Amino acid sequence: MINLSHKLSATKHRTLPLVGHAYIFLGSDEDRMTQFQKLGREAMSNDDGVTTLWQGHRLYIVTSDAKLAEFLLKTCLEKDEALKCLQLMTGNGSIFAAVNIWRPRRKNLAPTFSPKNLAQFAEIFSRQSAIMVEQLQAAVGRGAFSIWQYITTYTMDSVCESTLGVSVNSQKKSEQPFLKAFDRCTQLDSARLCKPWFYNMSVYKMTPYYKEHAECRDFIWKFVGEIIKSKKQSLKDEKASMAESQQNEKHDGLKSFLELLIDTSGGNRAYTDVELREETLVLVLAGTDTSAVGTAFTTMLLARYPDVQEKVYQELLQVFGNSKRPVTAEDLPKLKYLDAVIRETLRLYPPVPIIARKVDKEVTLPSGITLVEDCGLVINIWALHRNPRYWGDDAELFRPERFLDTPLSHPAAFMPFSHGPRACLGYQYAMMSMKTALSALLREHRILPATATEDLKPLRLKFDVMMRDVDNFTIQLVKRQ
Numbered sequence: 127m128i129n130l131s132h133k134l135s136a137t138k139h140r141t142l143p144l145v146g147h148a149y150i151f152l153g154s155d156e157d158r159m160t161q162f163q164k165l166g167r168e169a170m171s172n173d174d175g176v177t178t179l180w181q182g183h184r185l186y187i188v189t190s191d192a193k194l195a196e197f198l199l200k201t202c203l204e205k206d207e208a209l210k211c212l213q214l215m216t217g218n219g220s221i222f223a224a225v226n227i228w229r230p231r232r233k234n235l236a237p238t239f240s241p242k243n244l245a246q247f248a249e250i251f252s253r254q255s256a257i258m259v260e261q262l263q264a265a266v267g268r269g270a271f272s273i274w275q276y277i278t279t280y281t282m283d284s285v286c287e288s289t290l291g292v293s294v295n296s297q298k299k300s301e302q303p304f305l306k307a308f309d310r311c312t313q314l315d316s317a318r319l320c321k322p323w324f325y326n327m328s329v330y331k332m333t334p335y336y337k338e339h340a341e342c343r344d345f346i347w348k349f350v351g352e353i354i355k356s357k358k359q360s361l362k363d364e365k366a367s368m369a370e371s372q373q374n375e376k377h378d379g380l381k382s383f384l385e386l387l388i389d390t391s392g393g394n395r396a397y398t399d400v401e402l403r404e405e406t407l408v409l410v411l412a413g414t415d416t417s418a419v420g421t422a423f424t425t426m427l428l429a430r431y432p433d434v435q436e437k438v439y440q441e442l443l444q445v446f447g448n449s450k451r452p453v454t455a456e457d458l459p460k461l462k463y464l465d466a467v468i469r470e471t472l473r474l475y476p477p478v479p480i481i482a483r484k485v486d487k488e489v490t491l492p493s494g495i496t497l498v499e500d501c502g503l504v505i506n507i508w509a510l511h512r513n514p515r516y517w518g519d520d521a522e523l524f525r526p527e528r529f530l531d532t533p534l535s536h537p538a539a540f541m542p543f544s545h546g547p548r549a550c551l552g553y554q555y556a557m558m559s560m561k562t563a564l565s566a567l568l569r570e571h572r573i574l575p576a577t578a579t580e581d582l583k584p585l586r587l588k589f590d591v592m593m594r595d596v597d598n599f600t601i602q603l604v605k606r607q
């Protein structure tokens with residue numbers, strides 16, 4: 127690795143004995159995000175499109191170049207060691223699993239995201255977003271407030287209903303025990319991710335955090351385990367009660383991801399209860415805060431760009447007129463400008479600003495340099511999305527029209543959902559959910575910045591497992607006439 131480090135551009139930060147550059151990530155979540163931004167810009171300004179740094183004895187290669195990122199994401203599929211600490215709750219669930227486990231699981235999971243299956247979830251998004259708007263009435267016209275809790279409970283309720291087929295009703299019941307346990311587990315996981323000295327399991331087990339994590343995790347596993355058991359039983363009963371001739375008939379009712387997974391993993395490959403628990407928890411984990419962060423950043427930008435908000439509103443008027451009818455699956459493809467606004471938000475504020483992989487066997491880059499086994503790889507999506515080489519001189523500008531008037535300069539220039547074989551499976555699901563929530567909100571309300579001068583200040587960002595707004599997405603809402 128030392129030889130390799132001499133062939134690649136290196137970070138300007140001083141290397142300390144033993145820890146290398148690990149010290150630069152100490153400090154607050156905001157400091158950590160600032161470091162990632164700086165590293166991304168360093169990589170962008172280097173001729174080889176990378177910067178390198180040492181985390182203890184391991185060399186990490188950071189890139190914000192779309193071509194190189196595309197190559198790495200297609201070639202190196204193993205997740206980085208650091209992400210192992212996120213597996214406590216999801217076990218071998220596909221998102222963090224080793225390649226040999228991930229591959230067959232992805233094969234089973236992918237067909238459950240077919241357009242036909244996704245269209246049936248539109249009704250859930252529509253119903254849950256109506257609840258969100260109803261809950262928000264308490265804040266309308268009353269000055270600045272954080273919209274985060276409203277949006278994250280909307281996504282939690284939608285994801286749980288579409289994944290497990292149950293209503294956890296977290297929008298109306300903030301003390302919902304599943305939500306509390308799930309939130310606590312993810313908080314503990316992200317705190318651990320930022321403290322490398324807790325990566326070692328034996329060390330972590332000695333901390334009070336592990337005990338608390340284990341208690342929450344046991345609760346979650348029991349909750350999901352019971353749903354799986356009862357779902358399997360009712361599917362069995364349903365089959366038994368159906369006449370033989372009806373067995374192959376199409377089942378028209380709404381099917382949750384859990385039921386779809388039981389179907390797709392059928393036959394000899396049928397999933398055990400543990401596998402079903404792991405995969406459904408992956409969907410809840412991967413689908414909740416990510417979409418909530420994307421939606422919340424969009425509200426912040428709409429508040430700061432009233433002309434963009436007005437254009438979205440005009441498009442909504444064209445599709446819905448003055449009616450109060452719910453959003454349907456057929457409406458969503460017509461909301462092309464809103465789609466561009468969300469994409470532009472995800473470009474400038476990607477909820478997952480960095481992703482990490484590991485080199486599991488030597489790989490030679492197109493430049494001829496060979497990466498050695500066990501190097502870490504960081505794709506800096508935040509910087510890649512602001513790279514003028516792919517986005518032009520106005521890369522830093524919020525301009526949704528770019529998604530309507532200019533084709534992508536490279537297939538990997540826009541990758542909020544990652545790229546290559548391990549890219550996000552929930553991409554279309556997330557776009558549907560975000561579009562439904564934002565249209566429900568904007569049809570009746572105008573979004574304003576928290577204060578009159580707010581739109582002049584740059585957004586302050588922080589990083590745990592995801593990128594968030596330091597001020598917790600504070601806006602104002604007023605009713606439209």
Ligand code: HEM
Nearest residue numbers: 221412413416417420477478481543544548550551552556
């Ligand atoms: C704005 C919302 C979302 C964003 C920004 C996002 C982003 C991502 C990213 C960056 C990855 C890949 C990580 C990597 O390459 O290491 C990923 C993976 C994944 N996402 Fe999403 N995601 C979103 C919503 C969702 C939703 C709603 C679901 C499911 C309902 C979902 C399910 C998954 C799954 C299953 C994977 C793992 C894929 C695999 O390893 O094969 N995501 N997501």
